[in-house]
Amino acid sequence: MTRELRPAQLDAAHDLGRHISVTAGPGAGKTTVLVERYLHILRTQDVSVDQIVAITFTNRAANEMRERLRSELSSLVRLSTGYERARWIRHKRTLDGGVITTIHGFCSRLLHEFPVEAGIDPQFKLLDEHQSSILLETAVEEALTAFINSGHEAITRLTAGVGRQALVMSLIEIYRSIRNPGLTIERVRELTEANHSTAADYAEAVERLDEVMERFAQKPGLSPASGKKRAAAVDAWREIRNLLTNPPSSFSLAVYCQAVEDFRKTRPPARDPLKDIVTEIDGLIWNDELGGQVPQLFFDLYAREASLELIGVIERVGRELAAKKVSLAALDFDDLQLEALRLLNERPDAQRRTASRYRFFLVDEFQDTNGLQRELMNRLALSERRANLFIVGDRKQSIYGFRGADVDLFREMSSALEEAGGQSKSLTLNFRSQAPLIHFFNYLFERIFTPGDDADVSELNELGFVEHEPGIAERPAEDAGPLVEILIDLKDQEADSAGDWNGRERDAEQLALKIQSLVDANAAPRVFRYLDIALLFRSLTEVSIYESAFRRAGIPYQTIEGKGFYAKEEIVDLIQLLRFLDNTTDELALAAILRSPLVGISDDTLLALRCAPEIDETSKAARVLGTADELRLRRGVRGLLNAVRNHELIDLITDEDHRALDPFRALIETLIDQRNRLGIADLLRFTIETSEYRTVIAAAFDGAQRLANVDKLFDLAERFEASGAHMIRDFVRFVYEFERSGAREGEGRIDDSANAVRLMTIHQAKGLEFPIVIMPELQRQLDIRQDWWLLDRHLGLTAKVPDGRGARVTGFTMKRLRDRAGLREQFESMRLMYVAATRARDRLIFSGAAARERELCSGRHNWLSWICESLGIAAPLESKLLKLTDNLEVQLTANLLDSSTTAAILREPPEHIEAAEAFDAADPLPLLMPVARSVENAAYTFTVTQLMNHGRCPRQYYFDRVLHAPSGDEIAFWNNAEAPEPPANLTATIRGAVIHRFCERYDESLSLDDCLRRSLDEVLKLREAELGDRIREVEPEKALRELRPLAENYLNSNVRTRITETLASAGDFDGIGVGVFNEQHFRIRRPLGFITGTIDKLLVRGLADGDGLSAEIIDFKTNRFRTGLKMEAQATIGEAKASAQAILSRRSRAGAGQLAFNFESQREEASLLGEVNRVALEYRLQAQAYALAVRELMPSVKKVRVAFHFLHPNIEVSVASDLLEHKACAIAVEEAMSRMISSNEPESFPAKPAEHCYSCSFREICFKGSEWIAAHSG
Known part of the structure; x- marks a missing residue:
């Protein structure tokens, strides 16, 4: 050597x-x-x-x-x-x-x-990641509860402002962020105390503001108009000055924030002679979003208090967690280091x-x-x-x-x-890469590894800035031509509509073409194999797009730790089998097994097993009724397990599916008999060995990977059983908790020599090298952390403070730490890009897509702009050879897909469905039974949403509001009331909030895109805690494309027309404002307590006869229906049942075969009407509560109308006028309040199973809901 x-x-x-x-x-x-x-x-x-x-x-x-x-x-x-x-x-x-x-x-x-x-x-015992995560979450829950119960005000306010579940998850992350790098609680507390602002800092800033305002008040040379505006600002200053000098407690923080915002409204334009002094006041108090120095220092005082409270909770978590681990005689991975260091420090x-x-x-x-x-x-x-x-x-x-x-x-x-x-x-010698690649690394990263103008030079080391050190090539150039290629797909603004263009899809498609050219037998000067190629991603969250493109192109690939081991189809199949064996009444699990490769029956056969007639019944129907009505013979549905056992007696099942069910029946009977005798791994192995499952999955595109995953599941089950005596349900629960905790289990390893393209993260590729490295999705935005708390190793912990109005405000320290965190992430992203590029031995390919030309040079927001700025690439793009130096060339390839006839990938257009007919609603639903009011003249307070949730399903309300049971997602219940949604860039809650903000803010002076973008930015800032780490995955451009059709529906609707007409007639009526009012919060008193809520838009007009006012309440809904309705429609609650019956009657006259098995076409119209009818009825109580509030708070209103505008699809639903009469509204609201107040025991919160069970966050713990889902999943 x-x-x-x-x-x-x-x-x-x-x-x-x-x-x-x-x-x-x-x-x-x-x-x-x-x-x-x-x-x-x-x-x-x-x-x-x-x-x-x-x-x-x-x-x-x-x-x-x-x-x-x-x-x-x-x-x-x-x-x-x-x-x-x-x-x-x-x-x-x-x-x-x-x-x-x-x-x-x-x-x-x-x-x-x-x-x-x-x-x-x-x-x-050494705890694995899953076990330590569960212990930590339990300790955090207990510590937080103890702090709240003992009266810690700051924690109580944080819990209310952030949300308990979000606070728990944040505490877990804070605990790890302190412990993992070896920080101590004492050190973090010391830094936190030292680096937040003090009361003296705040007093000094207020005094400075007072001095500036004095100069402002005495500034000479103003015009009469400017003088009038200055006088208004001075008067407002005198009113707010005492509040700033003697600020309220944090419980009244909303008063402080509102006063500062109101004061800002008096700001005169920054024009001479006031320009300089107004700019100075801006910096002190008038900056947007409470960004002035005075409020920021004030908020910092409470951020310090909240941060120290959080540190106190973390300290208690550490003690409780340590006690738990002592009782278990267990350590986690961090304990190994901490205990070893303590040993060396305390035992000389x-x-x-x-x-x-x-x-x-x-x-x-x-x-x-x-x-x-x-x-x-x-x-x-x-x-x-x-x-x-x-x-x-x-x-x-x-x-x-x-x-x-x-x-x-x-x-x-x-x-x-x-x-x-x-x-x-x-x-510095590099033995890996060919010399031209080394020259390129030196050229590119010398320009990228720069601190930028925002960085404080004195802090660069703390923030992780590293200067580039050039490498020296030891390996000569072996291949001719440029070894670096940059693929950029730039959207054609004229040819590509906003809804059709997807940057990642375009990027994946151009890479599929490029890979095919690299492995082409006629490629020159060198032919590569698939296994020579590696795609290195920053994150695998969108890797499925690239997998799909490669499958369509016939490119073999291997994804290293793709979407999560336990989420792989083959693993889900086998876990569902275990779920069924643990509980043979779990028909959802059995249905999943029947559709999986273990059996593989069709959807029609699955439905037939549930509800098709038996063969004898079919014969009788043919003789007596004729074939058209044969399905109606079976009024109910049969259990799936019983149907499988007797499948040969059931009609309308194909011979092929009968042959598939025969061996499965024998297998499932054996498994049920042996489930309490064999171990979990043995049950799984027996299933695989006695079925054709291996053969089926091996024939899949990624068959080798699937087989490796199945073998790994066997190993995991054996290891789980070796840790103690466990039942099947324990392993199923282990898998569920492992996924919920966010931990990741790597996929099973396959032969590294397999001739397949590797898809992996850059972190996974660390220490590896590949002949060809491809760096995809260059347009991906940098992962800049946006959260309500930040921890800095050098400055301590800080947090945003709930302002008492549903938002959180940022203090001076948070702004400072956020700026530092942004630079730290930017510097790490530079290093991540460097690591990825330097894995290449022979070729390096960059690939990205841009929707606009300005994205090519958009600052330090993504790698694409870094590369374009460093190499001088600018629009208009054209394919060419870039000569960077005398001996360094780079190939730029623009819009590869547009120049290739083989790039077309078929996309099915969305199916068009006609709008629903108008419909009507029945009278208010009666109570299930008389309920005695438990309290007269009580002081309860309910929101309209709580009333709706309880009325919809009392059991869901019990889990959520009484037990505070953990849900899968803390989302606004009624904005996500329908069936489960497909994966989306935005959650239903966030999507709804953005559209609501858009509808509130839009006016003719703004463009649709500008207003929508501004609304998205505002909502994301307000929802940082709810989104947590997911905010990094939100892609603004993709989100805007998703939201734009909803915004367009609003602007093109009759609702918008009425709003515009009302704005034009705005004025006063007997001292009452007439016009359009946005986000109207109300609070009304009823005999049993208070009702609070928020009306999206309130249109108030004068009646034609001059005798009073009319009020129209508009509520925007962003519910996603499973049908594809496109055109605008109007309906009235009250006609739905008749319309639905007409559709069903018309369909029933079709052929029997269609009725029995071509279910989709006749269901689309009926299911749309059913969903609209169901959802509209569920919102009826909301409409009545809003109408009641308007009538009571605005006595001049004589006529009330309520319209729900469903933006997707574009349907407006109005509520029948008789339901909005004062008496009807009062009765409905008071009965709902009475039911809630009188509900004490679990029995008084009955379940109401229905379609909403599919999207209920508590379906896993609700027997009735699970039972209903099982009965209606066929």
């Missing part, structure tokens, strides 16, 4: 007399240097293998290093004789016991060596024995360590009895900030080693 090393490598490997810090660039052969240093220690020092510690970042790297050492030792054994040979044989035999492991493995070894000194159980004897035993430490990938791991190395190598420490890494390749790694620690540790007499060295 020695003769293969270059001088710089030899110098780093053989310098054993001092500590060494090595910066090794990509392809520099650092593993070779590590192996050589290990061998050189054995060769020249009187030590054994067990006195050398080699620490790697992953187990894979540890295994690779061990195998490299084993191979080199074998060579040394062969080449040596005598005593030397015996010594090398001894080292080789003891290598398996050598300490070549990860940092966690080394810490575990220490704790097992010194269990008594560490104060832990020698047989401690253990520290001395460890330092004397281990004489050499070799640490790989040191740029990805955290503060805790650095402190461990300090204690082991830089203590009084020093061992020799060798660290190797590259700051440019530090990409694990989300795990707590701090890129600046490598610099700090290198400095510490130099102070201890060590030396820093660099390895």
